Amino acid sequence: MAxxxxxxxxxxxxxxxxxxxxxxxxxxxxxxxxxxxxxxxxTLIYKSSPSRTIRAIQDNQGPRRLVxxxxxxxxxxxxxxxxxxxxxxxxxxxxLGGFYVAQTISLSFGALGVNDVIAAVVCVLLxxxxxxxxxxxxxxxxxxALLNNFKMGFxxxxxxxxxxxxx
Numbered sequence: 499m500a501x502x503x504x505x506x507x508x509x510x511x512x513x514x515x516x517x518x519x520x521x522x523x524x525x526x527x528x529x530x531x532x533x534x535x536x537x538x539x540x541t542l543i544y545k546s547s548p549s550r551t552i553r554a555i556q557d558n559q560g561p562r563r564l565v566x567x568x569x570x571x572x573x574x575x576x577x578x579x580x581x582x583x584x585x586x587x588x589x590x591x592x593x594l595g596g597f598y599v600a601q602t603i604s605l606s607f608g609a610l611g612v613n614d615v616i617a618a619v620v621c622v623l624l625x626x627x628x629x630x631x632x633x634x635x636x637x638x639x640x641x642x643a644l645l646n647n648f649k650m651g652f653x654x655x656x657x658x659x660x661x662x663x664x665x
Contacts, residue, residue: 588644
């Protein structure tokens with residue numbers, strides 16, 4: 499027998515659902531409110547005790563739509579990538595991702611022996627287009643630098659695979 503008296507099964511998802519179902523709901527006193535006030539973003543806050551709070555969003559204020567959340571994402575990502583360590587980490591991930599894609603393309607088309615010339619042309623066009631795009635920008639932004647790192651990893655992966663084939 500596992501926790502809460504349920505028999506143990508192999509599925510962890512089923513076990514997690516049983517745990518969620520077995521937790522009793524919190525005891526809110528919905529009918530009695532001792533204090534009501536307005537909080538941030540126009541939310542109406544009802545307090546029934548010092549530890550329990552119920553929030554209700556008004557119809558005309560507050561960010562709650564999907565469009566509002568999507569509009570916040572660029573600012574959140576700019577704030578997230580302000581750290582140089584995070585920039586270096588994601589630059590390395592882009593570099594290794596390009597290397598992985600190059601190895602996968604080389605292995606796939608090389609093993610089949612079909613359309614490998616077309617795959618090579620597409621790879622060259624991709625790297626040339628990214629290079630032209632990177633050097634035509636007046637200011638290099640972080641996403642453009644990630645794209646260039648991906649291209650460098652891609653080119654490095656193709657060179658390494660060419661050396662493997664030559665030996």
